[in-house]
Amino acid sequence: xxxxxIDKKEWTGGIDKSRExxxxxxxxxxxxxxxxxxxxxxxxxxxEFPVMEGVDTVLSPKSVIFPQTEKxxxxxxxxxxxxxxxxxxxxxxxxxxAVIGIRSFDAKALTLVNLNFDTKDYQDPYWCDAxxxxxxxxxxxxxxSDVDFSTSMGSGPFGEEGLDVLLVDNGEEFLAKVITDKGxxxxxxxxxxxxxxxxxVKKIEDLKAQAEKTIAxxxxxxxxxxxxxxxxxxYEAPFWDDIAFSCINCGTCTFVCPTCWCxxxxxxxxxxxxxxxxxxxxxxxxxxxxxxxxxxPRGVKTQRVRQRFMHKLKYFLxxxxxxxxxxxxxxxxxxxxxxxxxxxxxxIMNNYEPKK
Amino acid sequence: MDSLTQKIREIxxxxxxxxxxxMVIGFAKGTIPMTxxxxxxxxxxxxxxxxxxxxxxxxxxxxxxxxxxKIGIIAKGCDSRNxxxxxxxxxxxxxxxxxxxxxxxxxxxxxxxxxxxxxxxxCTHRNPVIFDVMAAEPVEEQKIDDPFADVKxxxxxxxxxxxxxxxxxxxxxxxxxxxxxxxxLCYCPTCFVDESGPQWVGKGQNKTDIQTFHFLxxxxxxxxxxxxxACEAACPMDIHVRAFTRKLNKDSLELFGWEAGLDITxxxxxxxxxxxxxxxxxx
Amino acid sequence: xxxxxxxIGMEKERLQFSWISSAEAGKFTNVATEVANTIEALGPIDxxxxxxx
Numbered sequence: 001x002x003x004x005x006i007d008k009k010e011w012t013g014g015i016d017k018s019r020e021x022x023x024x025x026x027x028x029x030x031x032x033x034x035x036x037x038x039x040x041x042x043x044x045x046x047x048e049f050p051v052m053e054g055v056d057t058v059l060s061p062k063s064v065i066f067p068q069t070e071k072x073x074x075x076x077x078x079x080x081x082x083x084x085x086x087x088x089x090x091x092x093x094x095x096x097x098a099v100i101g102i103r104s105f106d107a108k109a110l111t112l113v114n115l116n117f118d119t120k121d122y123q124d125p126y127w128c129d130a131x132x133x134x135x136x137x138x139x140x141x142x143x144x145s146d147v148d149f150s151t152s153m154g155s156g157p158f159g160e161e162g163l164d165v166l167l168v169d170n171g172e173e174f175l176a177k178v179i180t181d182k183g184x185x186x187x188x189x190x191x192x193x194x195x196x197x198x199x200x201v202k203k204i205e206d207l208k209a210q211a212e213k214t215i216a217x218x219x220x221x222x223x224x225x226x227x228x229x230x231x232x233x234x235y236e237a238p239f240w241d242d243i244a245f246s247c248i249n250c251g252t253c254t255f256v257c258p259t260c261w262c263x264x265x266x267x268x269x270x271x272x273x274x275x276x277x278x279x280x281x282x283x284x285x286x287x288x289x290x291x292x293x294x295x296x297p298r299g300v301k302t303q304r305v306r307q308r309f310m311h312k313l314k315y316f317l318x319x320x321x322x323x324x325x326x327x328x329x330x331x332x333x334x335x336x337x338x339x340x341x342x343x344x345x346x347x348i349m350n351n352y353e354p355k356k
Numbered sequence: 357m358d359s360l361t362q363k364i365r366e367i368x369x370x371x372x373x374x375x376x377x378x379m380v381i382g383f384a385k386g387t388i389p390m391t392x393x394x395x396x397x398x399x400x401x402x403x404x405x406x407x408x409x410x411x412x413x414x415x416x417x418x419x420x421x422x423x424x425x426k427i428g429i430i431a432k433g434c435d436s437r438n439x440x441x442x443x444x445x446x447x448x449x450x451x452x453x454x455x456x457x458x459x460x461x462x463x464x465x466x467x468x469x470x471x472x473x474x475x476x477x478x479c480t481h482r483n484p485v486i487f488d489v490m491a492a493e494p495v496e497e498q499k500i501d502d503p504f505a506d507v508k509x510x511x512x513x514x515x516x517x518x519x520x521x522x523x524x525x526x527x528x529x530x531x532x533x534x535x536x537x538x539x540x541l542c543y544c545p546t547c548f549v550d551e552s553g554p555q556w557v558g559k560g561q562n563k564t565d566i567q568t569f570h571f572l573x574x575x576x577x578x579x580x581x582x583x584x585x586a587c588e589a590a591c592p593m594d595i596h597v598r599a600f601t602r603k604l605n606k607d608s609l610e611l612f613g614w615e616a617g618l619d620i621t622x623x624x625x626x627x628x629x630x631x632x633x634x635x636x637x638x639x
Numbered sequence: 640x641x642x643x644x645x646x647i648g649m650e651k652e653r654l655q656f657s658w659i660s661s662a663e664a665g666k667f668t669n670v671a672t673e674v675a676n677t678i679e680a681l682g683p684i685d686x687x688x689x690x691x692x
Binding site: 518522 | 642687
Binding site: 242252279 | 395396536562
C-alpha cells in the first residue's frame with residue numbers, strides 16, 4: 001500500500017489547495033459566550049483549518065453526512081399553483097467534500113450506518129448522495145483516550161475501514177496511507193505526492209501496535225459470546241432494571257453516538273409553503289414509539305434502555321453479521337450524565353447465562 | 357475509607373436490616389474519573405457500593421418522583437430542598453421517606469476538580485433542611501455578599517447585548533433534554549416540547565425552537581428551582597442553562613422573599629394568592 | 640415572566656396584563672388602545688421570531 005509523506009509545514013498550503021475542489025469539514029475549537037471550550041466537527045470556512053492534535057469531539061462527525069435536522073422535501077400549499085401539495089426533493093449541495101481528521105472508529109461507524117441507509121431494496125437518497133460525495137481523510141489515534149475501547153469492537157486506533165486516507169502523525173510529518181482511489185484523488189488535489197520510503201510502513205505499524213497496547217492494557221470488553229446468546233434470554237434477563245435505574249432518559253447517548261441512525265419526520269408550514277424535515281430521534285425518548293392510538297410499546301424507561309443496548313449489541317449483530325453496532329468510541333461513556341457505561345453492559349450481556 | 361461514606365453505609369445498612377425502608381437511593385462510584393452514578397440498594401450487602409465524594413453532582417430527589425415504596429434517600433442540602441418541593445407538590449409523602457442528611461461542602465466543577473462548581477460557590481443551604489438522621493455534624497453555611505452578581509451583570513447589559521448573550525448560550529444545544537430530565541422539578545408526564553397534538557414547538561434544530569424550549573422550561577421552574585445545578589452537571593455541551601433559572605430565583609427572592617424548598621408547610625408563591633403580592637404589572 | 644422577557648433582551652412592554660370586568664367597556668377600549676400604541680411605538684419584533692428559509 002502506498003504511503004505519502006506530508007511535511008507539516010506544507011500542510012496548510014495543501015489543505016488550502018484542496019479547497020478548490022472540495023468542501024472541507026473537520027474538528028475545530030468552539031468557545032461559547034461563557035468561555036467554555038469544545039471541539040466540534042463543522043464545515044470549515046475559508047482560512048479555517050482542522051485541529052490535527054487528535055482532539056476528542058463531544059459529537060461524532062455523523063452530522064456531516066446525516067445532519068441533526070435536514071430539509072428533505074418541500075411543496076406549495078397555494079392551490080392556484082399546478083403542483084400544489086406535491087412534495088418535491090429539496091436541492092442540496094452534494095459536491096465533493098472531504099472530512100479531515102475523522103477517527104478510524106467514526107469512519108467505521110459510518111459504514112455501519114450505511115448498511116441501514118443503502119440496502120438492496122431501499123436507498124435513502126439524502127444519505128447515499130452525501131456519503132458518496134465524501135472523502136474520508138482519517139487521523140490515526142496515537143494516544144487513545146481513557147474511554148476508547150475500539151479494539152474490542154472491530155475497529156481500532158489505526159483502523160482503515162471506511163477511510164479513504166489514513167494520516168499518521170509522525171512528529172514533523174504526517175504519513176498518509178492511501179487506502180482508496182478516492183483518497184488518492186484528494187491527496188493529488190492537495191498536491192501531497194511525495195512517496196515515503198520503506199521505513200514508513202514499519203513506523204506506522206510500530207505506532208499502531210503502541211496505540212493498540214494502550215487500549216488493551218485497560219479493561220477488555222467481551223463480545224465473543226453475544227452471537228450465541230438467544231435474543232429472548234437476553235431480553236428477559238434480570239439485570240435490565242438495575243442498569244436502567246440511574247437513567248434519566250435523555251438523548252445524550254444516542255446523539256453523541258456515531259452509529260445511532262434513527263430519525264423522525266416533521267412537516268412545518270409557513271404561509272403557503274410546506275417543508276418536510278428529517279430530525280435525529282432517540283430511542284430514549286418516550287415519544288419515540290408512542291402510537292397514534294396512545295399505546296406505547298416501550299412505555300417505561302427500562303424497556304427503552306434495554307432497546308438501546310439490545311439493538312447495538314444483539315439485534316444488529318444478528319441481522320447483518322457485521323459485528324456490533326458499537327465501534328467503541330467511548331463518547332456515550334464520557335457524556336452520559338449518570339455514568340451508564342456500555343462497556344460494563346456489554347460485558348454483562350456477554351457473560352450472561354440464563355438460569356435453566 | 358472516608359468517614360462520611362462509612363457512616364452513610366452504616367445508616368443505610370441499618371434501615372434496610374430493620375425493614376424501615378425497601379430501598380436506599382444514593383451514589384455509587386463511577387467507571388471513569390470524577391463521576392458517580394445514582395444507585396439504589398435493596399439489600400444490606402449492596403450498601404457497600406455507596407460512596408460520598410465531591411462528584412455527587414446530580415440531584416437524587418429526581419429518583420423518588422411518584423414512587424410507592426418506602427425509600428431511604430441520601431440528601432445533601434439541595435437534594436433535601438427538592439425533597440421538600442416534592443412533598444409540597446404531592447409527588448411523594450413524607451412518611452414514605454427516611455432521609456439521610458449529608459452536610460455538603462460543595463461539589464467539584466466537572467472540568468476543574470480543584471474548584472467548586474458554580475452553583476455550590478454561591479450556595480447558602482449546604483446543610484439538609486429536612487432529615488431523619490444526619491450522617492455528620494452540620495457544616496458552617498457560607499455568607500455570600502452578593503449571591504446574584506452574575507444575574508446583575510446580565511441585567512446591566514443593553515437589550516441587544518442581552519439577546520446576543522442568550523443566543524450565544526444556546527448555540528450548541530443538541531436538544532438531548534438532559535437538563536430537563538436531570539431536573540427534579542421536571543416531572544410532567546408529557547413535556548410541552550413532546551406534546552404532539554397540538555404541537556407547541558418545532559422539533560428540529562431551529563434556533564427559535566431551541567430558545568423557546570429553554571425559556572419556557574426555565575419559567576416552569578419559577579419559584580421552585582433550588583439552584584442544585586443538576587441541569588448543568590448533566591449537559592453534555594456544558595451550556596450555562598442556569599442563566600435563566602438564576603434570574604427567576606433572584607426575582608422570587610426580591611418579589612416574594614422566597615427561596616424554594618425550605619419548609620414543607622409553605623406553598624410556593626406562584627401557587628398562592630396573597631393580598632400583599634406585588635401587582636405593579638397589572639394595569 | 641415579563642422580567643425574564645426583559646432579561647433575555649426583549650421589550651418587557653410587549654407583555655401586558657390587565658384586569659377588566661365585562662362591565663368596564665371604557666377601560667377595555669382604553670387598555671386596548673394603549674397596548675396597541677405601545678407596541679406600535681416599539682416597532683416590529685426582531686428577536687425570538689422563527690425564521691424559515
